[in-house]
Amino acid sequence: MLNRDEDILQAAENWQKAGHGVALATVVETWGSAPRPAGSSLVINDDGTFLGSVSGGCVEGAVVTEALDVIASGKPKMLEFGVADETAWNVGLSCGGTIRVFVEKVGQS
């Protein structure tokens, strides 16, 4: 519902043009019963404001934290969350799936 991908990507473009540092996090692979399919995305700006989702809300907090690093460094990162991962279990990807999330800065050359 709402915050559809095009709205999310439009927000990313608008934030970037308004001078914000912006990162785009995209689900690139899923195994098992992952909550959101590949291609689902989350955009984050340097205020920590974010739109969209990469899971059912379980790992967004961790993704936002990593995204702020990516905005600062400009280097893309691959994140993996799953039940085998102690951290992910703590942040609650309890649906039994595993997801891989690619985080990149918007505006990198």
Place this chain on the structure above:
Amino acid sequence: MKLETLTQVNAERAARRPVIVVTDVANGDQRLVKARDIATDPLSAELSKQLRMGKSGMVESGGKKLFLNVYAPTARLVIVGAVHISQALAPLARSLDYDVTVVDPRTAFASPERFPDVPLIAEWPDVALPPLNIDHYTAFVALTHDPKIDDPALLHAFERDCFYIGALGSRKTHAKRAERLKAQGASDADIARIHAPIGLSIGAVSPSEIAVAIMAEITAELRLPKETAKVQAA
């Protein structure tokens, strides 16, 4: 992602043209492939498969792991008939992320009081429908029960590549409709595209339940492989 790439993705989406972003996940290298360039792309087989399924995913090519992110246009629902069922169908379709437009020349039906926040066009189908540019990512339903409105609307839909066409009415009503439409030039293949009686058979009675049956059928048509969609809908 380069700002230029993002701007182009947003522009293609605004124009309702599919676009795929190819990312080398090892280093973040990216390129954008527009729908019209897929046939000549080195990855054309993979790209067209992902686009057909409307799914993003990883592929391996030349020793590289590439993520193909498919941006297909937002699905639209064009409802002809600002009737009671439509009052339930419009918000339901919007909750499923469809862009919804309601067309009905009868201003007593097509009123903002009855359809708050839904784009309404109080015109006859021959005026209202052409500017909507109904495309492959559009579902089309005719719900007025009035041949003066439904018939020309359906004839317009036949000329378009919409992924779903449905029309309200019993088997008997539909048989009469098929005769009328054929008399106006529709082919058997055109008639076969119409889902009628409309909606999955779930015993729907109330307008809201019929709306659920219609959206379930549209979802099946959108998401299931073609053969399965027909079995499910039968």
